[in-house]
Amino acid sequence: MxxxxxxxxxxxxxxxxxxxxxxxxxxxxxxxxxxxxxxxxxxxxxxxxxxxxxxxxxxxxxxxxxxxxxxxxxxxxxxxxxxxxxxxxxxxxxxxxxxxxxxxxxxxxxxxxxxxxxxxxxxxxxxPRALAGEPTPRGPVDDRIEAHVAGQLGDKYDGEFAGWGSDAKFPLPRTVEFALKREREQALRTLDAITRNLSDGVAGGFFRYAGARNWGDVNHEKLLDSNAALLRAFANAYLYTGDESYRDTADAAVDFLTDGLWTGVAFGGSVGPAGGRSYYELDAEERESATGPRRDLTAYAGANALAVDALLTYHAYTDDERTREYAERTMAYLEDELLVDPESLADDERFADGAVDADAPGLAVVHYRESDEVGEAGLLADQARVAAAFARAETVLGEGLDVARDAADYALATLFDDEEGSFRDGPAAGPGLLDRPLRPLDDTVEMADALLDLAVLADDPRYREVAREAVGAFAGAWDRIGVQVAGYGAVAGRLCRDPLVVALDAPVGSDLHRAALRVADHEKVVVPNATAQLEGRVGPEETTGDAAYLLVGDDAHRAETPDDLMALVAEHASG
CATH class of the missing domain: 3.40.30.10 (Glutaredoxin)
Structure with missing residues (x-):
């Protein structure tokens, strides 16, 4: 009780x-x-x-x-x-x-x-209709999708208070990232409003949402996943603008993660509202003697993976060693505790009756693990975020690709329906309505994004093909996609053009590598140790000395200095 x-x-x-x-x-x-x-x-x-x-x-x-x-x-x-x-x-x-x-x-x-x-x-x-087994609204993936969602930014933008919508204001970090490339003033004004209204000026981090159009009536809970996503959005704003205010807000969010949610091995899930807004009106000294908020220090796989992604993104743009250290420690926890060979779960009664596929390739992500209590395994959101986090680690640290592929491969084997061309949110098993498949748009976006990165990093077009199928599963309803899922427009756009790829024949951490990470496009893919990607594009006579290559179609444009690389990127962007 x-x-x-x-x-x-x-x-x-x-x-x-x-x-x-x-x-x-x-x-x-x-x-x-x-x-x-x-x-x-x-x-x-x-x-x-x-x-x-x-x-x-x-x-x-x-x-x-x-x-x-x-x-x-x-x-x-x-x-x-x-x-x-x-x-x-x-x-x-x-x-x-x-x-x-x-x-x-x-x-x-x-x-x-x-x-x-x-x-x-x-x-x-x-x-409910979403569980009735009806087919998804399949259609072609073309330029209309990105253009429509970009148009929705203007239609739904609140010119007076910033943000999108005319009621409660949610920070919508993926929408902010979409807008950074397409409606940058909207994105930056929204981030400024988030800083003023949803950031905790004492402990750092971001509150979940504001109940009023003017960003008032703030709900004071702070969740790991939304804080990680906003940390990444502010880091990307810093990438595009070089404005230190966005770095400062991101740095305060790192303070919250590492001071307020760190358990010693990973990040806990949330901090509650602490009995009302009065606690958050106190200064640091007053808070020490006040009753603090409830904390859930359960280390959830997907939220921790999103934190890894955000911390490494911030590190890539700033060389901040603290964020690299916490990202690596969190990755170690994920690998040691929450990434499992599905065959090892075959004899566990908690994963019986279709809850895990012991014969599937790759690694199943366990949602959480506490003492003898274990969460579900193989959820789409967890698999997608782990794949994305370790793909980010590959670009930033030069390692992580194998784990990223393992997480993606398990999802492709167990959750992707070849006939429907879409992903389920988890195993079609469990009590209540859990045995009925749900095909979530937002989790599909996260998986498709990760697959597009993997297609380049692993030099494996299969991942891009599955991403296209999964995005196409919803493309028949392209004109009903709104700003709340602007990430769908972003991933559809990535599928409609060649990726911006920088392939490195230079050490991880070198000036060329760091410059590649700071190319001002958060959707780029940086490939360390790019032997496979350069094969057939670069002759033996060109492989002497450190170099970065901007890959455009079948061509590889060589740069030997950071300035050369930036000039190449600017030339091809303008062309």
């Missing part, structure tokens, strides 16, 4: 649904998170009320779900925010749901669900 409630919560799993089936009761799913202030408030105000708790315990099978530990449950049952209060049949079909419910609202919903259940039973449940 949760300490703040009187409800007899079950854990998410097959046993809870079996109990509901055996007893003839509907299931109440409470989707919550450590960082969610409203979730803890609902525990105190609603679930701790004796009559409500008794009603729930007597008439339902109540299940508490941590959405960070169970992302596939989150995506299938999220009612639009957290807490999500969801009622299902014993088979997991949706009866109804809401977000926060106070005591009065909860009593009404409980009564209504009981009436529906008594009248209709299992037939009263429904399967």
């Amino acid at each position: 949760d300490d703040d409630t009187r409800v007899e919560w079950r854990e998410w799993g097959a046993e809870a649904f079996a109990e509901a089936d055996r007893t003839g009761k509907p299931v109440l799913l409470s989707l919550s998170a450590t960082w969610c202030g409203d979730c803890h408030e609902m525990d105190v105000e609603t679930y701790a009320e004796p009559r409500i708790a008794a009603n729930v315990n007597d008439g339902f099978v109540p299940v508490r779900v941590d959405v960070d530990r169970h992302p596939r449950v989150r995506e299938r049952y999220n009612m639009g925010g957290f807490p999500s209060t969801v009622f299902t049949t014993p088979s997991g079909k949706l009866l109804t749901g809401a977000t926060y419910l106070g005591p009065g609202g909860m009593r009404q919903v409980l009564d209504r669900v009981r009436e529906t259940w008594d009248a209709k039973g299992e037939s009263g449940g429904r399967v």
Whole structure:
């Protein structure tokens, strides 16, 4: 039982649904998170009320779900925010749901669900459309996609307050990165607004979002994945502009990650709102004596991989040794604890019934591991982010390609549907609606981006072909793509033109390597140790001395100094 409630919560799993089936009761799913202030408030105000708790315990099978530990449950049952209060049949079909419910609202919903259940039973449940098995809106990947999304930047941009949209303001780091190349003033003004309104001036890092159009009504939770993504966006802004203010904000975000979330081996998942905005109005000295925020120090694979990507991006542009060190330590944790040979999971009952493919090539990413508790393995988001992080490590550190390929190869073998040409979000196995495939656009974008990098780094066109198929799975709805998933426009654009590639015949860490990393295009691919990429393009007589090569089609344009390289890039960009 949760300490703040009187409800007899079950854990998410097959046993809870079996109990509901055996007893003839509907299931109440409470989707919550450590960082969610409203979730803890609902525990105190609603679930701790004796009559409500008794009603729930007597008439339902109540299940508490941590959405960070169970992302596939989150995506299938999220009612639009957290807490999500969801009622299902014993088979997991949706009866109804809401977000926060106070005591009065909860009593009404409980009564209504009981009436529906008594009248209709299992037939009263429904399967959400995204899980109904309908084909994705396939279409050709062409220039219209990127152009449309670029047009949406202008249509949805808030010229008065910056950011995109006219209601709550989310920082949308991938949209910022898309705009840095296409509508840079919008991107920079948005980053400035984020710095003013969503950054913690004392401890560094970024709050999750603002509830008002003018960036007011800030929600003060700080999550690893959103902080990592924003760190990378600010680092890329520094790359394009050289403006130290963006580096300063990024550096403060690094402070938050390393001081506020570092566990000694990896990064924890989140810091909560600390009982309201008053804590974040205190200065550093006052905070020391105040009650601090809740922290979830679980090291989630995908969020840690995103942190590696961001830290190495920052290191690549600044030579900051602290970020390189923390990235390498995090990579070691991922490799040692969360990247596993799928065959090793074959005898583990937690991964039975299709939850892992023991015969698949590559490495399965385990979502998290704590003592004897192990999260799901082989989730699309985790595989994609690990592939991207280790691909970034290959470009920056000169090592990581093998792990990146292993993570991608497992996803291609287990999650990519050759007939549909699209990715599932995870194994089609598990209780509730987990056995129904979900094909998420945002995770597909992350995987396709990683595959495009791998196609160049591994000199393997197969990865680019799969990326095209996966992006094409949604291209029939290109005109309905909005700024919230601007990354889709970015990856579609990458598929419609030759990549900007700098191949190195020079040591990692050399002046040429560092200059290549600082070419002002965050979508470029830098290839250290580029023997395969240069074969057939560069003759033996050209391989003496250190050099960097700008690859354009079948041609390799040689540069022997950083200045020569920058001149080559400028020449071909203008041409």
